[in-house]
Amino acid sequence: PPPGRGQAGPAAGQRRPEPENDWDGPQPEETHPFFTGADTPVPARGRRDEDDDRYDESDDAYDDHGGDGDRRGDGKKKGRSGRACLVVAVVLLGVVGGVSYVGYNFYQDRFGPPPDFSGSGTGAVQIVVPEGASGAEIAALLVKGGVVKSQGAFVEAQKDNPKGDTIQAGVYTLGTGMSGQNAVTKMLDPKSQDVLIVAPGWRNGQVYAAIDKRLGVKDGTTKAVAKSQLKTLGLPDWAQNNGKIKDPLEGFLLPGNYGVAKGTKPEAALKQMVTRADDAYTKADLVGEAEKRGLRDPWQLLTVASLVQAEGKTHDDFRKMSEVVYNRLKPTNTETNQLLQFDSTFNYLKGQSKIDLTEAEVNGNHDPYNTYTVKGLPPGPIGNPGPDALAAAVNPTSDGWMYFVATDGADKTEFAKTNAEFEKLKDKFNDNKGLGG
Incomplete structure (x- = not known):
């Protein structure tokens, strides 16, 4: 471009030396106030000269070749700069304050304690907790019922309580306006469970x-x-x-x-x-387990589990009792000839619970549920087995147990493999019965 006003061009016939690269040659003097540290001049609102790139000096303005040097020391200029700094400072304080307020609210939302009531509750409200409900699902039910103020209040209290994860399905009678901690404590109290x-x-x-x-x-x-x-x-x-x-x-x-x-x-x-x-x-795969045990269908396996539950007295009895059932069902059983001979089946058909049945009453009855007179399993279950009995029905012992007797007449069951051992257990039972046991 042609040189600007006040700048000398190269002499005729001479060429300006070319720099080896963009940064080796002479660089123009930096005049921007950001780099020089000078106050930023503010151009006056003057009339634009159509033939020059300057403002009209009659309007007391400066042109683009340099500002009015006298104005750089003008006190009014400094005052204006001071006021500008003050405005900037106030704005910055406002921004910092706004950011702090937003940050505080964000922290409270993310990390602060959840909304919670402070009382132990008033009145009475029933909350039904379904099977398998999580802590968050229970909390949602409590919020809906007005028991706690927020899900977070209950969930946090449940985590803080060592037994918090033992809350089970059922119906609970609670109050409205309870703190999360009080709600958890109340639900862990058996007295509050309406089940x-x-x-x-x-x-x-x-x-x-x-x-x-x-x-x-x-x-x-x-x-x-x-x-x-x-x-x-x-x-x-x-x-x-x-x-x-x-x-x-x-x-x-x-x-x-x-x-x-x-x-x-x-x-x-x-x-x-x-x-x-x-x-x-x-x-429990009753269908597959029934096939493994040689049973006709899972209905029969469920029936076996109900017998184990009815005849067994303790957890240790169940697997042995299960083996007794399977051994007596075998076609090779010559001890009882496939007769189960369980008191529990006879008691079921009679709607009673007697432990000392007479031969006369059992031998004179030929109901399908009387396993003293009818071979094999009864037509169906005789009760509702628990998980231990069900597990024993699919996993019996394999020790050869064929007989059992509640020798104390109540809680102690003893097992035998032969008829001779069985007779000794019967004598022991009769002795205890004579003593009032």
Whole structure:
């Protein structure tokens, strides 16, 4: 470009020396105030000269060749700069303050304690916790019921409590406006649990009566519902129903704790139990295990489990009791000739629980459930087995056990492999009975 005004160009016939690169040649003097440290001049609003790149000096402005040197020392200029610095400082303080406020709120949202009530609760509200509910799901139910203020309040309190993860399914009576800590403590207190407990080995008749009592309905209501709505309760395909089976639902009211609150319909309570039983039996693979044990179907395996539950007294008894059942079912059994001879099956058909049966009463009865007179398994389960009995039914011992006697008449069961050993156990039982044991 042509040289600017006030700058000399090269002499005629001479060429300006070319720099070896972009940075070796002479560099123009830096005049920008950012680098020189000078105050930034503010051009006056003047008339633009059409023929020059300058403002009209009559307007007391400076041109692009340099500012008015007298103005650099002007006190007004310094005052203006001071005021500008003050404004910048105030703006910066405002920005810093705003950032701090936002940061504090962000910290509270991310890391601060969750919203929580401080009281122990008032009134009474029932909360139904379903099977398998997580802490967050329980917390959501509590928030919906007005028990706690936020899910986080309950979840954090549950984590802080060493037993917090032991809260089980069921119906809980709690208050509204409880702190998360108080809610967790209350739910861990058995007194707050409004649940129906089905014990291992309970017969269906006991379960029906317990449901009637819990719901406050007429005796026999749940039993009638079980009979009339059997097909809608969710039984698996392998469940059976024929004229010999006394209750097709026997064995499917799985032991455990159930949330059966006031106002629940009997069919809802029954469906809850059947669904849980079906899940448990599917996980245990009753279909495959029945085949391994040489049984006809999982229905028979469930029946074996119910016998083990009814006859066994302790956890250690169950596997031995299971072996006794399988050994007596064998075609090669010449000890009892495939007769199980279990008191529990006779008691089931009679709706009783006697331990000392007479030969006359058992030998004179030929009901399919009387295993003293009918070979093989009874037509169906005689109760609802718990998990230990079910596990024993699929994994019996293999020691050759064929007999057993509750020698103390109550809690102690002893086992034998031969008839001679069995007779000694019978004598021991009779001796204890004579002593009132």
